[in-house]
Amino acid sequence: MDKLRIGLIGAGRIGRVHAECVATLPGTTLQWVCDRDTESATRVSRAQGGRVTANPRDVFEAPDVDAIIIASSTPTHVDLLQLAVEAGVPALCEKPVDLDIARVDEFRQQATSAAVPIAIGFNRRFDPHFAYLRERIASGDIGSLEQLSITSRDLKPGATEYLATSGGIFKDLTIHDFDTARSFIPSIVEVFARGATLFSRSIANLDDYDTASVLLIGAAGEQVSITNSRHAAYGFDQRVEAFGSEGLLTVGNVSDTSVRHWSATSVEALQPYQNFFLERYSQSYLLQLSEFAKAVRGEPNRCAGYDDGRAALMLANAADRSARTGQAVSVDLDGMA
Amino acid sequence: MDKLRIGLIGAGRIGRVHAECVATLPGTTLQWVCDRDTESATRVSRAQGGRVTANPRDVFEAPDVDAIIIASSTPTHVDLLQLAVEAGVPALCEKPVDLDIARVDEFRQQATSAAVPIAIGFNRRFDPHFAYLRERIASGDIGSLEQLSITSRDLKPGATEYLATSGGIFKDLTIHDFDTARSFIPSIVEVFARGATLFSRSIANLDDYDTASVLLIGAAGEQVSITNSRHAAYGFDQRVEAFGSEGLLTVGNVSDTSVRHWSATSVEALQPYQNFFLERYSQSYLLQLSEFAKAVRGEPNRCAGYDDGRAALMLANAADRSARTGQAVSVDLDGMA
Amino acid sequence: MDKLRIGLIGAGRIGRVHAECVATLPGTTLQWVCDRDTESATRVSRAQGGRVTANPRDVFEAPDVDAIIIASSTPTHVDLLQLAVEAGVPALCEKPVDLDIARVDEFRQQATSAAVPIAIGFNRRFDPHFAYLRERIASGDIGSLEQLSITSRDLKPGATEYLATSGGIFKDLTIHDFDTARSFIPSIVEVFARGATLFSRSIANLDDYDTASVLLIGAAGEQVSITNSRHAAYGFDQRVEAFGSEGLLTVGNVSDTSVRHWSATSVEALQPYQNFFLERYSQSYLLQLSEFAKAVRGEPNRCAGYDDGRAALMLANAADRSARTGQAVSVDLDGMA
Amino acid sequence: MDKLRIGLIGAGRIGRVHAECVATLPGTTLQWVCDRDTESATRVSRAQGGRVTANPRDVFEAPDVDAIIIASSTPTHVDLLQLAVEAGVPALCEKPVDLDIARVDEFRQQATSAAVPIAIGFNRRFDPHFAYLRERIASGDIGSLEQLSITSRDLKPGATEYLATSGGIFKDLTIHDFDTARSFIPSIVEVFARGATLFSRSIANLDDYDTASVLLIGAAGEQVSITNSRHAAYGFDQRVEAFGSEGLLTVGNVSDTSVRHWSATSVEALQPYQNFFLERYSQSYLLQLSEFAKAVRGEPNRCAGYDDGRAALMLANAADRSARTGQAVSVDLDGMA
Structure with missing residues (x-):
């Protein structure tokens, strides 16, 4: 060909x-x-x-x-x-x-x-670990999916100039997790979010958040919990847990090495994880x-597709509105924004 | 003596x-x-x-x-x-x-x-694992505490007669997690919660939830995410993650055995966890x-103390109200209910 | 009663x-x-x-x-x-x-x-982890047992006065592993052993070894590998692997806590293990x-029984002879010493 | 260029x-x-x-x-x-x-x-995990190296025609482990080995072994324990433990996925490992x-180099002789064979 x-x-x-x-x-x-x-x-x-x-x-x-x-x-x-x-x-x-x-x-x-x-x-979506997780769920390994937990933390915030045009944490960081959530539970009907600036003055100055928690509700009542931060001392933190009626499946962080260390101060210690999305998600590109x-x-x-991109943006907008009002925001991803 | x-x-x-x-x-x-x-x-x-x-x-x-x-x-x-x-x-x-x-x-x-x-x-509070987690946080191992994630799932729902008088999932199950949260972040100022009945018709008939997710906000902006279910196929699921500016500390589930099994179908497999709170928390009593x-x-x-008991109940009430209205509920644990 | x-x-x-x-x-x-x-x-x-x-x-x-x-x-x-x-x-x-x-x-x-x-x-023999390992083997989880690996290291050598009357590493430390081996493979027919003094001058002065490796052969050709040391920086090291025709079962070290730590220098780190036999084997007594x-x-x-005690001593004697001659030593545990 | x-x-x-x-x-x-x-x-x-x-x-x-x-x-x-x-x-x-x-x-x-x-x-030698293990040892993470344990098991025996010309388990399978051992402890002075045929009649018919255990002694008294089998139900088993005066470093098996499964029968279960040397060692080629x-x-x-190839073969020959005589065999890898 x-x-x-x-x-x-x-x-x-x-x-x-x-x-x-x-x-x-x-x-x-x-x-x-x-x-x-x-x-x-x-x-x-x-x-x-x-x-x-x-x-x-x-x-x-x-x-x-x-x-x-x-x-x-x-x-x-x-x-x-x-x-x-x-x-x-x-x-x-x-x-x-x-x-x-x-x-x-x-x-x-x-x-x-x-x-x-x-x-x-x-x-x-194409990350082999997440893709395999979807396969295992599809094959019935955990029965019916009830709760999804996504932990997604950057290593450290990008440059202030970048952040200033990024659209804020929900459109820039969480947007990946919105799409990940939808790759498991496509139909999301409600968004609740909370943001905080716990460590970065420059992010606070942008009226943006460095820390966020989001709760999504699926059409069948499924609950999706997203935990975000703009920093993580131990490396890029990318984990997913899928809980269902018959069990649990998890995707942990990915390490470059299987070498573990036992010493007088700690045991079973591993090197910090792959530090950046270019390394962690190289295969997925x-x-x-x-x-x-x-x-x-x-x-x-x-x-x-285009509507997946639109859905993620709608969820980010809803999260932002929820974070600023303290109210859950209903969304209709198929309808008009 | x-x-x-x-x-x-x-x-x-x-x-x-x-x-x-x-x-x-x-x-x-x-x-x-x-x-x-x-x-x-x-x-x-x-x-x-x-x-x-x-x-x-x-x-x-x-x-x-x-x-x-x-x-x-x-x-x-x-x-x-x-x-x-x-x-x-x-x-x-x-x-x-x-x-x-x-x-x-x-x-x-x-x-x-x-x-x-x-x-x-x-x-x-007295569970040695959770207590040790608090010690490690107190000793500065993760810097300043920013996010807490509590996963707490029962093995299976109690008898319907028991559930009927239990006060509902927030007062009966989540109440432990509210106190656990407060043992790390005493001052909680806001509660958002969502409940669902995803698997139990008898719980639905009680107008109660079998599945719940709660987001608590601390006075300093800390975020606490609680994930609950009335069932877990793989045993009593009791985990805590504490994320801070300098790292992460986790408490995993507790197993009776350190025996792991490698076979043609899976590797590193452990027996299901200690199945019930009487076993998991025997030491804590x-x-x-x-x-x-x-x-x-x-x-x-x-x-x-008495006010800790009162605070947990106030959080349960707030969670219930939030779950039923879709709005975050502010709480003042020191003030009048 | x-x-x-x-x-x-x-x-x-x-x-x-x-x-x-x-x-x-x-x-x-x-x-x-x-x-x-x-x-x-x-x-x-x-x-x-x-x-x-x-x-x-x-x-x-x-x-x-x-x-x-x-x-x-x-x-x-x-x-x-x-x-x-x-x-x-x-x-x-x-x-x-x-x-x-x-x-x-x-x-x-x-x-x-x-x-x-x-x-x-x-x-x-009565340690719950080792006992459960025997149960799993007996129930056929790994098919027929072919190789057993025992890692057994003390935290640090005892006092010189104690060591002087202990009978040497094989009769004092390895003797436990000989009995453990026999609790899985009762009939041992051959012993090969090597000892070394790699770190302790006082043990060398006693003409004893601080480090030892032993290979036992069972009557059906099974192989048992024992790895000993008189010190281990990371705590009392007590592990067993049982390999069979259908899989592998392992017993890892036992920790007092399930708290793990993630930091900028390492992740998934656990505290050192239970440090001493009185803690690790308290239940077994x-x-x-x-x-x-x-x-x-x-x-x-x-x-x-008495003959189990005798068998362990015979294996210790055989190991000592093998270590000193460089030859495998045949043993007949049922016969005369 | x-x-x-x-x-x-x-x-x-x-x-x-x-x-x-x-x-x-x-x-x-x-x-x-x-x-x-x-x-x-x-x-x-x-x-x-x-x-x-x-x-x-x-x-x-x-x-x-x-x-x-x-x-x-x-x-x-x-x-x-x-x-x-x-x-x-x-x-x-x-x-x-x-x-x-x-x-x-x-x-x-x-x-x-x-x-x-x-x-x-x-x-x-070039496997990134083993190479990183050597780096960590070289950087002093475990002090002085005292004991090395190599577990190396194939998924299943090759075809009988292949095995017939392979030179036997020590020259065909263990030879890799001899070189791995020498990449940590170049100077080996003694070999003891035991072989058995525990499961394969066709290997027995070739007067070869399907199971082997080898003990190598380094010039400074270091002990190397090698455990081999021609089969492993749970996949290609390739592990190394390096024990030193200050701690322990391990290389575990490598998995294609980080997805773990929790069910009513087992928890923390991972898929079997990368099954074949072409997958496990693809990077090393x-x-x-x-x-x-x-x-x-x-x-x-x-x-x-050429002399590394020669040394591995000398160790294989010595192992074979030891297995057949029951005596430890001294080797001088620098001298004449």
Whole structure:
């Protein structure tokens, strides 16, 4: 089979991750790298191949592009998706679709009726551990799913400039957990959230939270508890527990080593976990690309779609409103925002 | 030192646990066993010693009783505490103080100004694992405490008749977790809760919940997440995670055995946990009695007091209200209910 | 049933453990405490009851003694056992029977044909974890047993004076592991051993070893690997692995706490293990006494007998010879030494 | 830097592993694939590139080959190494060098004085877990190394035809553990071994063992205990424990998943381990190739050399002799065999 020729828009940190995946996956090749900052684009191109441009239109109009990956800054996502749909080019777009749900809704009709697949980059769905957890649940290992607990803590807060444009903890950090929750319990009907600033003055100054707890209720009454923090002394903390009528399944943190240490002060000690999402979720980016390639080829796939991106944003908005009002917020993920 | 002579009121399941503790602890002896059902009282007396009566007044008026343990049915607690205070006899009373906060408040002034110590039976405070967790936090091992996660699931629901008079899941099951939470973060200012009936029709018929999730907010913004269920296929599930600025401390479930099994279908498998609170918390009842003995002798001790019992009930009430209204409920544990 | 009246001979460290067990077990009571050092005997008597004497004959001739426990120094064991047999008093004797196999063999005929039960104090047989391991093997969980691995390390060497009379590492430390091995694979036919002094000059001066490895071969070809050391920085190290045709069962170390710690330097860290045999094996002494009480009452029991004590000593002798010659030593545990 | 052009001799199971590594590693490219069975060679070439030949001389004489990998059958190894040395081509040769130590010694002088590097394929040295264990020991985490325990069990025996030419369990399976032992304690002075056939009649018919235990003694008295079996119901079992004066470090088995299961029959259960050496040690083959590339470029590297291959074979021979005589066998790994 011919390799899928990918055009990458955005050559920043996440763009580089995608470029590496495209170069690694046997069935894909990097054809174009586009970034306003052509130096970044050139660096990526040198490492992983592809022609360089500063103008996204070059990519959409190129005859040798089978699909694009949108990894540019969030405010550009919807415009680029629109160009993709108009050009008839399948697109994998980084999350979030946009920080403004109105903008997301505006484009919704066009996105969901487009002839070409649009996938939203919730890569953690493809994490082998979480995916295997879903398999085990699906195979009945814990009976019927009743409670889901997600612990998700960053190693430390990003730079203040980054946080200032991130849309706040619910749209930036928790949004992954909203999608993870929905990958187990798609239909969420209520959100309650609480945020606090317990350790970061600069986050407090942004009127944002460094610590958050969220409770989601599923359509069948299932309860999802999400625990977030912007820091964790012991490394990137990513755990899920799924409790059902017949048992419990857990996904623990992932360690680079199986070496444990016994000494006079402690025993069974392991090195801190994989420290950053690029390490912890490296495989999931690759698997996501592989699923997106299936989507491009019209094959069944597990990609998150436009409405999954919209749902996560609606949940983030609801969480933010709940945190600021102290009231549970009802949501209708299928209806209008 | 002379042995503390204990009068036990109530010879049911919990009464028997207390009787055994009194007989086991070197510094205490069982002097009286009182139960309307004199057959039960006699059985306890035969096993652990003590004179038998059906009338609590016999115990209060006896010249050979240094302290009493109240393990009778909940509606009798306040009356018996009142008798104890009037008789000048120290009392350890099983939780909850009462299901009705008005009744608890009515007696509050008298209880908290009594010359004799009144302790409320939140035995889990004395569990060696939880107690050690508090020590480690106090010694600074995780810096400042930011988030607490309590998972607390029963093996299976009690009999319907029991549940019908239990006051509901928040006053019967979660009440332990409220006290556990307060043993780490005494000052709770807000409660949000959600309940559901996901598996038990008989619990649904009682207009009670079989599944609950609660979020507590501490005065300094700390977040406490409590996850409850009335069943757990794999045994009594009792875990706590304390997350702080410098790390994480966890208490896992307790197993009777360290034997693990590797086979063609799974590896590192352990037998299900200690199945019931009488096994899991057997030591904590003993340690609680030992602390109560200190209280009786006027020594410093870690017993939960009357206001701790009241606080747990206020939190249960707030949780119930929150669950039924969908709104966070503010609480002032020091003020009037 | 009337309580079994126990006469204790020897009020040193192990004697005190036995005294406490006798006082704790509901079916036994301490009737006599005998030690040449009457101060020690008096201390034990004050704590756990019993009349004091310096003369063992007082105990054997007393009309109110149902059984004796011999916890005096090793060289006195056989003489006291002989007195017990002649007096018709059941005896539980601490290991080793004697350091000299000739002495053990001399008394063998009388011991094994005695009308009263003689039990040898290999308490680890009764450890609940090891006992449960045997149950699981017996129930077929790992098919047929092929390899057994025993890791057994002390926290640190005893005092030099103690070590000087201990008979050497094989008769003092490994002897427990020989009995543990035989509790899984009774018939051992060959011993290979190696000893080294890797860290203790005072042990080297005694011409003893501080480190040892032993390989036992069972009659059916099973292999038992024993790894010993006189020190372990992380606490008393007591583990067993049983490998069979269908799987593996392991017994890990036992911890007082289930609290684990996550920090910037390590994760999942537990406190060092229970540090000393009196803590790790406290339950096993109690369970051993309970089994001995069954023996006294003529009921089926799991006590180690005289020939088990002899077998362990034969294996220790064989290990010592092997370590000193570099040759595997064949043993016939049923035959003459 | 130009890519290292590799000629592969042997396109069987291990040859394919090497071919894949060459294709994956950025700095290497597969130039030639040689196998008497040209169909196998062609399959490898199609997947990973390279020209095909049935004659090894084509590879040695080719002007476009920078190094060769020898993955053909064991009896051809020394001849091919000789060709490599004569042609001045660096070679990475699969273990064992030969089954006959005389043949190995014959070529020793030429091999160790060759102008080009010769590496022997003890890939497990490069396993990240074992390598990290060595780092931790080197950094003093357990003080001075006293005892090493290696558990190494295959999933199940290979085909009888394979076993018949494998040279027996010590040269085929344990040989890896001998090299692992030497990567921690290079200087071994004594070997004791015992073998048994506990489950496989076909292995018994080959006069080989399906089960083995080996004890190695290091020059400083260190003890190494190796436990082997040709089967393990629960998956490929590969563990190491390093015990030192200050603590213990362990490497456990590696699992594909961090998902654990709690049910009514067991808790904390994990799926069986990575089942086969190709999965468990996939990374180590890649890292070995990367080290070999360093060797070819004349850079410092951690490759096992010819004398490491010889030492492992000497230990295997000694183990076999010990198992058959019941005597410990002294070895001088630096001296003549």
